[in-house]
Amino acid sequence: MSTPVAVVTGANRGIGRAITVTLAAGGFTVAASARDPASLDGTVTEAGQAGGTAVPLACDVRDETSVAKMAAEAEALGPVHTVVANAGIAGPTLPLHEITLTDWRDTLATDLDGVFLTFRAFIPGMIERRGGSLIAISSMTGKHPLLGRTPYAAAKMGVIGLVRTLATELGPHHIRVNAVCPGSVAGPRMDQVIARQAAIRGITEEQARAALTEASPLRRMVEAAEVAQACAYLASDNSAAVTGEDLNVTAGVVMY
Numbered sequence: 001m002s003t004p005v006a007v008v009t010g011a012n013r014g015i016g017r018a019i020t021v022t023l024a025a026g027g028f029t030v031a032a033s034a035r036d037p038a039s040l041d042g043t044v045t046e047a048g049q050a051g052g053t054a055v056p057l058a059c060d061v062r063d064e065t066s067v068a069k070m071a072a073e074a075e076a077l078g079p080v081h082t083v084v085a086n087a088g089i090a091g092p093t094l095p096l097h098e099i100t101l102t103d104w105r106d107t108l109a110t111d112l113d114g115v116f117l118t119f120r121a122f123i124p125g126m127i128e129r130r131g132g133s134l135i136a137i138s139s140m141t142g143k144h145p146l147l148g149r150t151p152y153a154a155a156k157m158g159v160i161g162l163v164r165t166l167a168t169e170l171g172p173h174h175i176r177v178n179a180v181c182p183g184s185v186a187g188p189r190m191d192q193v194i195a196r197q198a199a200i201r202g203i204t205e206e207q208a209r210a211a212l213t214e215a216s217p218l219r220r221m222v223e224a225a226e227v228a229q230a231c232a233y234l235a236s237d238n239s240a241a242v243t244g245e246d247l248n249v250t251a252g253v254v255m256y
Helices: 014-025 035-051 063-074 101-129 150-173 188-201 204-214 224-235
Strands: 005-008 029-034 054-060 080-085 132-137 173-182 246-249
Touching: 005 014, 005 063, 014 029, 014 035, 014 054, 014 080, 014 224, 029 035, 029 063, 035 054, 054 063, 063 101, 080 101, 080 224, 101 132, 101 150, 101 173, 132 150, 132 224, 150 173, 150 224, 150 246, 173 224, 224 246
Parallel strands: 005 029, 005 080, 029 054, 080 132, 132 173, 173 246
Antiparallel strands: none
């Protein structure tokens, strides 16, 4: 039996890197993609240290041709069982009336169109094989307001709608479709979000960070590895009856 293949977009850092390493350690050959494949060197090395294999691939999820090329390269590695559409950008942190149309469209093109293009590229193969797991990384911001982040919130809520509808569409083909909604994930990207939140709210960064942790019943942020474990669950047979869900990994900040 050939080794199952998983695809992870935006695999060069943060959540995407953690997902790649976790799936590789769990027995998948991971097609790890990013706009700049050279940025995947650390991910590939870490996957190898975990006892798995990650293959770096170039992909700009905003570009239909780029996604199609990446999908063909991933399928050449073996039958693709799991696709994690993780690539995304934070977008601007500004009042809506100060956001440019260019920034609005760029955020949605990456965070929503990118999921559409990524999933679409792999669905025919999954239908032919009568099975697979599609996982989109949404966000608790798609459910819970975050000041100044309207394009990001709109895109992430759109991902949840896409997942629920696609799960219904693909269920007869034994393909499961789910979203993972991370909370505040500790790391450099969250540090940037905190700085922008502090600026737009007129508070210190320490106050902005405290507001995020105090909203959690566990009084903490989320680790990237915890999001990765949720993806590993959705990729596994342990979640065989789970589809159309948006699984929160928010340390309790969002419970719906």
